[in-house]
Each structure stands twice: as structure tokens, then as C-alpha cells.
Amino acid sequence: MSESDNDSIQSVTESLSDELFTCCCTSGTFSEEGLREIIEHGLTPNSNHLSNYQFFRAACCNKNVTEGIIQSLLEYFPDAASDTDENGLLALHCACLNKNMTLNIVQLLVDAAPDSVRREDNDGMMPLHFLCSNREVDEIRASEILKLLLEKYPESIRHQNNNGLLPIHAASMMSRSPEFCRLLVAAYPGSERIADAGERFLFILHV
Numbered sequence: 001m002s003e004s005d006n007d008s009i010q011s012v013t014e015s016l017s018d019e020l021f022t023c024c025c026t027s028g029t030f031s032e033e034g035l036r037e038i039i040e041h042g043l044t045p046n047s048n049h050l051s052n053y054q055f056f057r058a059a060c061c062n063k064n065v066t067e068g069i070i071q072s073l074l075e076y077f078p079d080a081a082s083d084t085d086e087n088g089l090l091a092l093h094c095a096c097l098n099k100n101m102t103l104n105i106v107q108l109l110v111d112a113a114p115d116s117v118r119r120e121d122n123d124g125m126m127p128l129h130f131l132c133s134n135r136e137v138d139e140i141r142a143s144e145i146l147k148l149l150l151e152k153y154p155e156s157i158r159h160q161n162n163n164g165l166l167p168i169h170a171a172s173m174m175s176r177s178p179e180f181c182r183l184l185v186a187a188y189p190g191s192e193r194i195a196d197a198g199e200r201f202l203f204i205l206h207v
Contacts, residue, residue, distance in 0.1 A: 016042035020055035024062055032068045039076050053091075056080035060094040060109070067104045074112050081112035088121035096127045096145070099136035103144040110152055117153040124161035126153075132170040132184070139177055146180070150187055157188040166191055 019038050023030060056073055059065055073080060081091050092109045095101050110117055120126055128149050131142065150157060160166055165173075168184045168191045185192050 014052070017052040017055060021052075021058055024055045024058035030059075030062055030064050030069070032066065032072050035069060035072055039072075053077065053080040053083040054085060056083070057085060057089060057091050057094045060091045060105075061098055063098065063100045065098065065100065065105065067102065067108065070105050070108050074108065078112060081109050081116065084119075084121075088119075088123075090116050090119055090121075090127070092116040092119075092127045093121055093125070093130050096130035097134050099134065099138075101134075101137055101145065102141060103148060106145050106148060110148070114152070117149055118156065120159075120161075123163075124159075126156050126159050126161075126167075128156040128159070128167045129161055129165070129170050132167045132176060132180075133174050135174045135176055139180065142176075142180060143183060146183055154187070157184065157191070164195075166194060168192055168194075 016039070019042060020035065023034060023038055056077065059069060059073060084090055090113065092106070092113070095106055095109055117127060128146070131137075131145055131149065134142070137145075157167055166188070168181065168188065171181050171184055172192075181192070
């Protein structure tokens with residue numbers, strides 16, 4: 001393949017990534033049908049492995065994301081779930097901060113990138129830390145996702161980020177419900193009495 005052909009393919013893939021990113025960030029045009037139209041119009045036989053999957057992380061952050069949207073994107077771009085940005089963030093990290101996240105979407109992401117449940121961002125945060133920091137997600141869905149993350153990687157409950165924060169610390173700081181915190185303590189008994197790196201104890205009341 002000539003250099004000009006390579007340049008042409010790179011230009012096409014960059015344009016496709018940019019267009020998808022705009023769509024994924026704009027809730028008004030964010031739909032499975034809209035994404036498929038953009039992909040099928042811009043995709044070439046050599047452009048399903050893009051250099052920039054920021055659009056996929058944007059989709060996982062979008063409050064209107066659906067299981068069908070994530071399934072469609074993964075169908076075309078299976079590598080997207082394993083891709084990280086400059087901050088070390090994976091799609092699963094982003095999804096765990098979305099207040100409208102569902103168990104089925106998280107399951108899709110984990111199936112596409114099984115190692116993502118144990119991956120840290122640049123601050124040492126695992127997806128479980130992000131979920132524990134998300135106080136807007138529905139309590140029932142949060143508990144379901146929590147159980148899935150712990151099932152896939154039980155050791156995440158004991159993982160401290162770069163500031164010494166355990167998942168239970170993150171949950172306490174963000175005022176997660178006692179019921180949610182009980183699940184964390186049950187998975188790591190005594191964790192509510194462990195100090196962070198600054199020797200601060202974050203007691204969970206009524207756990």
C-alpha cells in the first residue's frame with residue numbers, strides 16, 4: 001500500500017472518529033439508527049480499527065445511551081472497549097459514572113474487555129471506585145452492577161487508589177446509601193475501619 005493510500009485511510013478514519021464523537025456527545029442526535037448511518041457511510045474495509053475511540057467513551061457517558069447503541073458500536077469496533085485515553089480511562093470507567101447506566105450495558109463492556117474490571121486509571125481508580133463515587137445512579141441498578149464487578153474481580157474491593165482510598169471510602173465520601181455500603185463491607189469486612197493514605201478514617205454510620 002502506498003503512502004498516499006495510507007494517508008487517505010487515516011484521513012477517513014479520523015473524520016469518522018470525529019463525526020461519531022460529535023454524535024455521541026449530542027443527546028439530541030444520539031440513537032442506534034443515527035450511529036449506524038454514520039458508520040456505514042464512513043466505514044471502509046480498513047477503518048474498523050480506529051486510532052481514536054474517544055467517541056465510544058463519550059457514548060458510555062451519555063445519559064441517553066442504550067444497550068442497543070453499545071452493542072452496535074462494539075459490533076463495528078470491538079477494540080473500543082479496551083482502549084484508554086490519556087488519563088487511563090476505559091469505557092467501563094466512564095460507564096460506571098453514568099447515572100443511567102444499566103447492568104446489561106456493563107455486562108456488554110465486561111464481555112468485550114474482561115480485563116477492564118481490574119484496570120486502573122492514572123489515579124489508581126478501578127471501575128468499582130467510579131461506581132462507588134456515582135451517587136446519582138439508581139440504587140437497585142448500582143447494587144446489581146456492584147455485584148457483577150465483584151464477581152468478575154473480587155480483589156477490586158481491597159484496591160486502594162493513589163490517595164489510599166478504598167471503594168468504601170469513595171462510597172462514604174459521596175454519601176452512598178447505608179444499604180449500598182453494607183454490600184461493600186460484607187465483601188471486605190472491617191474495611192470501614194481502614195484509614196486512607198492521609199490517616200483519615202471514614203466511618204459509615206449504621207452499617
